Amino acid sequence: METRTYKNSDERISLLGFGCMRLPLVGDTQEIDAEYAGRMIDRAVENGVNYFDTAYVYHQEKSESFIGNALAKYPRGSFNLADKLPTWFVEKESDVPRLFDEQLARCGVDYFDYYLIHNINEERTSIVERNRIYEQLKEFQRQGRIRHLGFSFHDRPELLERFANQYDWDFVQIQFNYVDWELQDARRQYLILKGKGIPIVVMEPVRGGALATLCDEAVRILKDAVPDASPASWAVRYAASFPEVLTVLSGMTRMPQLEDNLRTMKNFKPLSPYEHEVIGRALAAYKLASTIPCTSCRYCMDCPAGVDIPKVLMIYNNYCQRKGDPRNELTLCLEYDILGEKSQAHHCVNCGACTEHCPQRIDIPSWMRTVSDLVKDAEAAAS
Template identity: 55%
Template sequence: MENRYFESIKEEISLLGFGCMRLPRICEEKQEIDEKRALEMFDYAHEHGVNYFDTAYPYHEGLSEPFVGKALKRYPRESFHLASKMPPWMLKSESDVERIFEDQLKRCQVDYFDFYLVHNICREHLEIVEKFHVYEFLKKKKEEGKIRRLGFSFHDKPALLRQVTDRYEWDFAQIQLNYLDWELQDAKTQYEILKSHQIPVVVMEPVRGGSLAGLSEPAAEVLKKENPELSTASWAVRFAASLPGVMTVLSGMSDLAQVQDNVKTMTDFKPLTQREREVLTEALDIYRSSGTIPCTGCRYCMDCPAGVDIPKVFAIYNQYRIDHNENSFRSTYGYLEEEKQAQHCVRCGKCMEHCPQHIQIPDKMEEIRDFAAGGN
């Protein structure tokens, strides 16, 4: 396993990080984790040198942290680095900050976090962070040894990122970075801002919630033609991992095959060549022409007050945009419970307050509703 070392971090960090937001589930409709399969994945990753595990308070509707704690408890404490996050949108008072933090330590069965983040900093959340003195609290916990390194995850515009990096002192930062968002969502600019501050980068969504592993057939064919031995996902992971200043690349893996593929990619790691970058650009141009909705399936938009399963609706529609199989769309969409379908969207806008991708969700629901009803 390739490791990265930064003087400011003073630890060897595996280039592949295990993201614990998309662990295997017992059934698709619920967030309950299939522990047997997930433990097998953890063991394979740990045995092959993965030492960075990333969870958060709301992942799997609160079930991720307890599972991660249970899984990691089986390994020597010095053999892994655990990261979790403080969710600003769940804070109603200053006392909630300490309550949640202490609860996280108990959930994860640890005395300290190796890496700890302010979760999903955006303008609205930054106001909450400042109102309840979150940064000051976390700095104190760092002084007490309950946090080893303090950082933040970010889903907003470069101007706010500059403000956050200028105003506060950080050990690392986590941003959404992949070859689609490099230009589409200013990932390149965000990366350059962090690099200019010499802040190590943790990459999230390198495969964009799996969408860059499921490219349209013409786009995937371009990559396969260049190298039949490589998975489409590995191209995306290598794009992120090839960048100087990247400490680890998180992959939200949901089955053992994904772990094995990522471990293979990060063992004897080979950065993208200039030729491969050109091939990737060609595949990207083809993929972008498919018109998919840029949903990563993070589920921050859920639960919908009207009962719509937003990520599921988008996933079904995106598959149609990729393969253009209308019969398959209607069959799959028909299996989704009627009360969870797009036509029940009431345009309340609550989902948009939490969407890291800034998708105009009500407009897209209307588009899908009309298509499902027979439009085009």
């Protein structure tokens, strides 16, 4: 198993991290299939995986106790356990030690190797400040109950920069894959963290499975280049090829996914310039096969009303490609929010300035109305 070093220490972290948010379930229930999942954990450990990521809320609050039990037979120093404070459950200062102690008990450990403030966005930064979350967690760290303190993040790069500067962080977890490089500006997020020397934990390298099930043309492009590599392995290698990435989390549900990831990370080779070019072509095919054939060429920009047309269309296409995902509406709202209010579709005044420049002859104003209405409905359903 390929490993990365935590900063200048002798701490080696497996480049493949096991995400415990999509564990196998028993039949149609929401109950974790502990026997099957336990075999996956054992197989991962046997093959050198030493980073396991859970959170208070995963699997209806059952993920922590599952992974705690599954790892209990291994020496405590042989694995890294990452857990996350459910920021949105913190209403007063005393909630922080209460939740933290509960998490230690659920996992059956007396310290966390990596501990994160979960899912930081604009609203949650004030929860952190109001309840002295950072200061309290820093105290737990001084007591040896947290080894490395960080946060996971889903918002705009400007906020990432502000929050990363506001406190002293040991690591940060971001959504990072070859679609979000542009769509959620993961590129800027990566550069901000790289500039500050903060190790990066990658989540969603396969974008919730979307990059494992590409359209036929994108698959053909990848297969022509490397016949025996799966689409998922390309996505995992993409994320792992960035040197500041400490580990790439994969939320694995079935043994074959684990085996595929193990193959990728055991004989890990960073993407070559040619392979980056192959991914670029596959990404272009993926975009073309989407509901709206936008290629993100940006010939239609700038919109006088400030709408970021290609990003709005990409968000819609991603929504269409995730059909059947129970979190689809929520993800849509999140991506739309990250886009930023000023760039959203409802600002379109139907001036038509964009359509004449579009080589794909997309009826942009009409799609702006469609997307705006769709998001409104999704937000109403979520509230």
